[in-house]
Amino acid sequence: MKLLIVEDEPELQESMKEYLSLEDYTCELAASYDEALEKMELYEYDCILLDIMLPGGDGLSLLRELKHNRKADGVLIISAKNLLEDKITGLQMGADDYLSKPFHLPELSARIAAIIRRKQFGGHHLLAYHEINIDTQARNVRVNGHALVLTKKEYALLLYLVSNRNKVISKSALAEHLWGDDMDLADNYDFIYTHVKNLRKKLVDAGATDYLHSVYGVGYKWTDKII
Amino acid sequence: MKLASTYQRFYFALLCLLLVVACVAYYLSIRYVLVRQVDNDLKIEQQELLDFVQLHDSLPAPSHYRDQQLSWRPASELVEQRRFENTHGWHSHERHRGPERALLFSIRVRGKDYLITISKSLEETDDLLWLILWVTAGSFAILLAGLYIGNRFILHRIWQPFYQTLDYLGKFSLSNPDRERPGVSSIDEFALLSRSVEDMTAKMQRDYLALQQFTDHAAHEMQTPLAVIKTKLDLMMQHPGIDKHQLEQIQQLHQSVNRLNRLNQSLLLLARIENRQYLEKEPVALRGLIEEKLDLWQEWIREHHLTLNLQLEDITVPLHPFLAESLVNNLLSNAVRHNVPGGEIHIALSSGTLKVRNTGHVGSLDSERLFLRFQKQSPSEGVGLGLAIVKEIAELSGMDIRYEYSPPMHIFTVLF
Secondary structure (H helix, E strand, O other): OEEEEEOOOHHHHHHHHHHHHOOOOEEEEEOOHHHHHHHHHHOOOOEEEEEOEEOOEEHHHHHHHHHHOOOOOEEEEEEOOOOHHHHHHHHHOOOOEEEEOOOOHHHHHHHHHHHHHHHOOOOOOEEEEOOEEEEOOOOEEEEOOEEEOOOHHHHHHHHHHHHOOOOEEEHHHHHHHHHOOOOOOOOOOHHHHHHHHHHHHHHHHOOOOOOEEEEOOOEEEEOOOOO | OOHHHHHHHHHHHHHHHHHHHHHHHHHHHHHHHHHHHHHHHHHHHHHHHHHHHHHHOOOOOOEEOOOEEEEEEEOOOOOOOOEEEEEEOOOOOOOOOOEEEEEEEEEEEOOEEEEEEEEEEOHHHHHHHHHHHHHHHHHHHHHHHHHHHHHHHHHHHHHHHHHHHHHHHHHOOOOOOOOOOOOOOOOHHHHHHHHHHHHHHHHHHHHHHHHHHHHHHHHHHHHHHHHHHHHHHHHHHOOOOOOHHHHHHHHHHHHHHHHHHHHHHHHHHHHHHHOOOOOOOEEEEHHHHHHHHHHHOHHHHHHOOOEEEEEEOOOEEEEOHHHHHHHHHHHHHHHHHOOOOOOEEEEEEEOOEEEEEEEOOOOOOOOOOOOOOOOOOOOOOOOOOHHHHHHHHHHHOOOEEEEEEEOOEEEEEEEO
16 A cells, blocks of 8 residues: 655654554655655555644645546645634545544544545455454445444444554553543543453454453553463 | 705805895995986986076976976975985876985075975886896805705716725624725825725735634644643553653653643634624524434433423524534533532523523632633632633624523623
8 A cells, every 4th residue: 555645744744654564554644745746646555644733834735636637545634723724625625534633643544544445446344353244335244144234433443443453552542542632631641441341352252362451551452462 | 954955055155145145235235326327317417407497597397207306395494414215106197106316495585485306216227236146046055956966976976986995894793894996086185095994904804714714723733742742642642661750751641631632622712703703694493403402412311310491483683603602502401510419400482581500619610700801710620711702702793692590500691
C-alpha cells in the first residue's frame, strides 16, 4: 500500500511516516504544494494525506487538481483549522475523510485503513484476524463462523484495535475514537474500561483467543504475540 | 422625508413668501408713481384755473367730463393749503362710480371765497395697475412651477449617487462581500463620500480578512506543535523497552495535550465568534441535536445514576449549525458534568425557550461572573470557557441566556 504524506511540518511528517511504516505502508513525503502536485501527477497512491495549509498553496486546490485529473486516489484531509466549512468543502470536493490536528496516530491509521477498504473492490471489506472475521460493509462480526452481536461502540472498538494490531493504544486515543474530541470527558476513562471489558467477554465467550492485553493499566494492545 | 423634499418644501415656502412680498411692494410702488402722475396733471389743471380766474376775474363753469370734473362751492374762509384726496365720484348723474383723485384748494374771486375741487378718474390707472400686477403674478407663477419641476429633476439627478452609496452601505456585508461599488458622481462632495465609503469598506474587509487569517494561522501554529507532541507520545508508547512508570507519564502528557487542545479550540471559537465568522443562519432542528449530544453522555449519565427528563418539541431555530452544536454541547456538558451522583437533569424545549435544569452543588452561582471566561467552580473541571462560549453565541445570534437558582435546581434558560 502506497501513501503520500503532504505535510510541511518535518517532525509531524516523520512521526506519521514512522508509525505508518510499521504497518506495511510505503510512505512518500511532500512538504510543499509544488512537490505534492508533482508527485500526485506522476504516481498513484492508495491514499493521500493532505494538509490544508501548505507553503505555496492551499491543500484544497491540490484536491481540486486531483479530482480534475480523475485520479482515484483516496484522500484524507488533515487540517489544523478545525473549521466546519473546510470539512464540508473538502468532503464535497471528493475527499474521503477529514481529520483535525492534533490527532492520535492510531486514529490516523484506522482512518487510512477504512479509506483503502472502501476504495478497493473484491473482498477487501472483509477483515480477518485469525478466527475473527469482520465484514466492514455489513458491519457484522463472526467468530469461528458464528455471528457475534456487538454494540455500536464495541464494534468500533474492535475494528479500531484490529486496525492497530500490535500497537500500544492509549486510553485517550480510544476515548477520542469512541466519543470524538469535542466531547469533554475530563479524561475520565472509566467508560472505556466498561466497553473493553464487555467486548473482551463477548469475544472469549464466543470462543476467540483473548488478544486484547492491558498495558500497565494505561493502554491496550491487540496482539497474538505473548507480551 | 427625503432631503430633497424637505429642501424643496422650505425653499418653495420661502420663495412664495418672498414673491408675495415682492408683488405687494411692486404694486405699491407702481401705484405711487401713477398717482404722482395724476397729481401732476391736477396741479396743471389748478394752474390753468388760476390763470382763467386772473384773466376773467370769474370762475369757469363746473364741468363734468368723463375723466375730469371741476366743481366749486362757496367756502366760509380761505384755506391756504391745497390737498389731495382719494374719493369716489359723488356726482348724482354719474352712472359710473369709480375711484377718483381729487385736488381741493381755496380761491378768492371778487371778495368771495370758494373751495374748488378738481378730480380725475383713477379708473385707467387702476386698470393699468391690475394688468401689470396680473402679468407679474403670472410670470411669478410660471417661474415657481418651472423652478419646482427643474429642481425636482436636478435634485433627483444630483442625489442619485448618494442614494446609490446608501444602498451600497445597506447591502454591505463583511462575511459576504459583493463587488458592487458605491455611486459614482462628478460632484466633489459625493465623489469624496463614495471614495471614503469605498476606502472604509475596503479597509474593514481587509481587517476582517486579516483577523480571520490571524485565527487560522494561530490555529495552525498552535495545533501543529500539539500534533507533533501527540504523535510523538503515540510513538514513544510503541517502544519495546518502556516501563510502567514511563507509560503513566506519557498518559499524563496525553491528558495535558488534550486539555491544551481543548483550551485552544475554545479560544479560537471565541475569537471566531467575536470576529463574526459564523453569521450565516439556517433552520436547525434542536431536538435532534439535543438527543444526538445526549447520546454521547449516556455512559456518564448511567454511571452517575442521573435521572433524565426530556420535554422536547419539534422546533427549528435559525442559527449557524456549528454554533448550534457548540451551544447545545456546552449547555448539556455543563448540566451533566456539574451534577451530583443520583441527580436530575430536566431539558425542556418549546418554541422560544430552551430550559436546562439540573441538580448540582448547593448554592446559587454568581450569575455576574458565571459567563465570564475562565470562571471555574472547581479547579479540575474543564477549561472554564464553556459558558463564556454559550454567552457569546447567544449574543451573536440575538438570543438571551439567563441563569437562576431555584433550590436544588440550577436553571439555564435560552430565549430565542
